[in-house]
Amino acid sequence: MNIVELTHVEKAYGKDQGRVVALHNLSLQVQAGEFACVWGASGSGKSTLLNLIGLLDRADLGAVRVDGTDCATLGESEAAQFRNATIGFVFQGFNLVPVLSALENVMLPLQIAAVPAAEGKARALRALADVGLEQQARKLPDEMSGGQRQRVAIARALVNDPKLVLADEPTANLDSVTAESVIALMRKLNNEKGVTFVFSTHDARLLGYAGRRLELSDGRIVTDTRHANERAA
Numbered sequence: 152m153n154i155v156e157l158t159h160v161e162k163a164y165g166k167d168q169g170r171v172v173a174l175h176n177l178s179l180q181v182q183a184g185e186f187a188c189v190w191g192a193s194g195s196g197k198s199t200l201l202n203l204i205g206l207l208d209r210a211d212l213g214a215v216r217v218d219g220t221d222c223a224t225l226g227e228s229e230a231a232q233f234r235n236a237t238i239g240f241v242f243q244g245f246n247l248v249p250v251l252s253a254l255e256n257v258m259l260p261l262q263i264a265a266v267p268a269a270e271g272k273a274r275a276l277r278a279l280a281d282v283g284l285e286q287q288a289r290k291l292p293d294e295m296s297g298g299q300r301q302r303v304a305i306a307r308a309l310v311n312d313p314k315l316v317l318a319d320e321p322t323a324n325l326d327s328v329t330a331e332s333v334i335a336l337m338r339k340l341n342n343e344k345g346v347t348f349v350f351s352t353h354d355a356r357l358l359g360y361a362g363r364r365l366e367l368s369d370g371r372i373v374t375d376t377r378h379a380n381e382r383a384a
């Protein structure tokens with residue numbers, strides 16, 4: 152089953168002389184369970200593509216379907232609800248709330264989903280254990296390393312059991328060794344839980360972890376290849 156299906160999608164920013172077409176007539180299918188990497192140079196359209204798949208922005212032309220739902224049919228609040236239930240997000244800047252502990256940060260999506268506090272805490276602790284941070288639950292983000300913060304963000308993205316996790320340049324602020332360990336962790340969680348991951352990077356060294364490599368150039372997919380688990384965790 153396709154969890155993501157884009158058909159003849161176009162997306163542009165700006166108007167008239169300042170108009171930039173970020174995605175050109177782009178079609179793409181991602182199957183449930185894939186670990187897909189979108190890579191390409193700065194400005195190639197990676198964030199635009201992930202924002203459309205994540206219902207954070209809308210296509211100008213063409214169709215975006217996520218988990219069988221045509222995103223164009225959803226109003227703003229329906230889209231937000233759909234996003235919360237279906238998609239987990241990991242961002243390059245970690246996006247943790249600085250005054251909340253790791254545990255409280257991971258509990259946030261469950262609070263939004265009105266999960267009772269005791270159950271939410273137990274689930275958040277399990278999610279932190281999944282990323283190897285059960286001992287760090289009480290720490291604040293600025294008491295943790297960059298790699299640990301991104302693990303907290305991954306735990307938060309997964310705590311709601313989403314079908315799809317989108318990670319836009321999740322390693323951009325990490326050194327190369329930590330970057331590899333974060334991608335390896337995502338790959339392990341993909342294998343163990345069957346959650347579909349789509350992440351973006353401009354770092355070709357991370358491609359070895361990806362089961363699917365989608366190369367973007369000037370808003371077009373120029374290569375699309377599948378690979379056996381060369382570097383699976």
Ligand SMILES: Nc1ncnc2c1ncn2[C@@H]1O[C@H](COP(=O)(O)OP(=O)(O)OP(=O)(O)O)[C@@H](O)[C@H]1O
Pocket residue numbers: 164165171172173191192193194195196197198199200353
């Ligand atoms: N809000 C915006 N307004 C105007 N142009 C934009 C906007 N966002 C992106 N663009 C343009 O759209 C194109 C694709 O940008 P996008 O951010 O998707 O690329 P990217 O591959 O994610 O780049 P990076 O690796 O630098 O984050 C670029 O030419 C960019 O300048």
